[in-house]
Amino acid sequence: MNKISSRIPNFYNLSIEQRINKISEIFSLNQNEIDLLKNNSIDLDIADKMIENAIGTFSLPIGLGLNFLINGKDYIVPMVVEEPSVIAAASSAAKIIRQAGGFKATSTESMMIGQIQVVNCDFEKAKKIIIEQKDVLINIANNSEPKMKERGGGAKDLEVRILGNENEYPYCKMLVIHLLIDTCDAMGANLINTMCEAVSPYIEEITGGKVYLRILSNFTDKRLAKAEVKIPYELFDNKNYKGKDVVEGIIQAQNFAYLDTYRATTHNKGILNGIDPVVIATGNDWRAIEAGIHAYACKNGHYRSLTKWYKDNQDNLIGELELPMAVGIVGGATKIHPLAQLCLKILGVKSARELAEVIVCVGLAQNLSAIKSLATEGIQKGHMALHARNVAASAGAKGDLVNIIAKELVKLNEIKIDKAKSLLKEYSIK
Numbered sequence: 001m002n003k004i005s006s007r008i009p010n011f012y013n014l015s016i017e018q019r020i021n022k023i024s025e026i027f028s029l030n031q032n033e034i035d036l037l038k039n040n041s042i043d044l045d046i047a048d049k050m051i052e053n054a055i056g057t058f059s060l061p062i063g064l065g066l067n068f069l070i071n072g073k074d075y076i077v078p079m080v081v082e083e084p085s086v087i088a089a090a091s092s093a094a095k096i097i098r099q100a101g102g103f104k105a106t107s108t109e110s111m112m113i114g115q116i117q118v119v120n121c122d123f124e125k126a127k128k129i130i131i132e133q134k135d136v137l138i139n140i141a142n143n144s145e146p147k148m149k150e151r152g153g154g155a156k157d158l159e160v161r162i163l164g165n166e167n168e169y170p171y172c173k174m175l176v177i178h179l180l181i182d183t184c185d186a187m188g189a190n191l192i193n194t195m196c197e198a199v200s201p202y203i204e205e206i207t208g209g210k211v212y213l214r215i216l217s218n219f220t221d222k223r224l225a226k227a228e229v230k231i232p233y234e235l236f237d238n239k240n241y242k243g244k245d246v247v248e249g250i251i252q253a254q255n256f257a258y259l260d261t262y263r264a265t266t267h268n269k270g271i272l273n274g275i276d277p278v279v280i281a282t283g284n285d286w287r288a289i290e291a292g293i294h295a296y297a298c299k300n301g302h303y304r305s306l307t308k309w310y311k312d313n314q315d316n317l318i319g320e321l322e323l324p325m326a327v328g329i330v331g332g333a334t335k336i337h338p339l340a341q342l343c344l345k346i347l348g349v350k351s352a353r354e355l356a357e358v359i360v361c362v363g364l365a366q367n368l369s370a371i372k373s374l375a376t377e378g379i380q381k382g383h384m385a386l387h388a389r390n391v392a393a394s395a396g397a398k399g400d401l402v403n404i405i406a407k408e409l410v411k412l413n414e415i416k417i418d419k420a421k422s423l424l425k426e427y428s429i430k
C-alpha cells in the first residue's frame with residue numbers, strides 16, 4: 001500500500017465512480033470490496049445473524065472525511081451519516097488544522113467498569129470483606145474469560161462504594177462493586193457482563209447479601225481519548241473576516257455553551273455529528289458512546305460544553321476535547337459487518353486506542369467548523385447550499401439534473417421543494 005495522504009483535492013467534484021476508483025487505487029481494494037461500496041448493503045443472512053426478526057437492511061451513505069493529520073499520520077476517515085454538510089464541515093476544519101500542524105491526540109488504556117449491586121447486608125462489614133478478598137474476586141473474573149487475560153487484558157482491580165440513605169428518598173442503601181477490566185482492542189461489553197456474573201455468587205457468599213444487577217457501565221470515565229489543536233489566528237483570515245475576529249467569535253460561542261445548558265446541548269450535538277458517523281462506520285455502538293459522552297458533560301454537576309476553546313498569549317486559538325471513548329476493532333458487529341471491516345481498512349487504525357483518538361479528533365474538527373460558521377456567516381448558508389441537492393432529488397430530479405437544479409436553487413436563494421419542482425419542469429421541457 002502506498003503512503004496515504006488525506007489531502008485529495010477536488011474529491012468532492014468527482015463522480016461516485018471516480019471516487020470509488022480513487023479510493024480503490026489508494027487502498028488496493030479487491031473487486032469484492034469495490035462491489036460492497038457500490039451496493040452499500042449487507043446480505044440478508046448476515047443481517048439475520050446480527051439481530052432478531054430481521055426482514056431486510058437499511059442503508060445510509062458512506063462518505064470520507066479528508067485532510068486529517070493526527071500525530072503526524074494521515075487518515076482518510078469513513079463516515080456514515082444521513083445529514084448533508086457534516087462531512088464537508090469536518091473536512092474543512094481538518095484542512096485548517098492540518099495547515100497548523102495537525103491534531104495531537106492521546107488516550108488512556110482501555111479500562112472499563114463492570115458494576116455489581118449488593119443489598120440486604122451489613123454494608124460497612126461487606127465493604128471491608130470485599131477489599132480483603134479482592135485478589136480472589138479478580139482471579140474468578142479472569143478465569144471466566146481466560147483468553148482476554150492471555151492477551152494482557154482482563155480484570156485488574158476493583159473499587160467498592162456504599163450508596164444511598166435509608167432515611168431519604170428512595171429510602172434504600174446498597175453496596176456497589178466496580179470491577180475494573182482492561183478490554184484491550186475490544187469494546188468489551190459481553191466479556192464485562194460475563195465477569196460480573198461470574199463473581200456474583202462468591203460475593204453473595206462472603207457478604208451474606210443479595211446481588212441483583214451485574215452489568216457494565218457505559219460511563220467509561222477511565223477510558224478516555226483527547227484531541228488538542230493550536231491554530232494561528234491568521235489561518236482564519238478571509239475576504240470577509242479578520243482572523244482575530246473569527247477567533248474571538250469562536251471563544252464567545254464556547255463561553256455561551258459553557259454557561260448555558262440550552263446552548264451546551266446543541267453545541268455537544270454538533271460534536272456528535274462528527275463522532276457518531278465514524279462510530280457507526282466502524283461497527284461500534286453509537287448509543288453507548290452518546291450515553292457516556294453526555295454523562296461526562298455533566299460530571300461536575302452541571303451540563304456543560306465538552307470542548308474548550310481559548311487563546312494563548314500570541315492569540316493562537318487553542319482547542320481541546322476529552323471524551324470517554326469505548327470503541328473496539330474486534331468482536332461484535334465490527335467483526336461481522338463486511339462494510340465495517342472495509343471502513344476499518346480504509347481508516348488504517350491498528351488498535352482500539354488509535355481508533356478512539358481519530359474519533360475524538362473528528363469531533364473537535366466538527367465542533368470548530370460549526371461554531372466558526374455560527375460566529376461569522378451563520379450556519380444556514382453553507383448547510384442549505386449542500387441541502388439543495390436533497391431538495392432537488394426530493395422533487396424528482398435525477399442524474400445531472402440534481403446538481404443543475406441545486407445550483408439554481410442556491411443562486412436564487414430559494415431552497416424549497418416547490419421551486420425545485422418548478423425548475424425540474426422547466427429543464428425537462430428544455
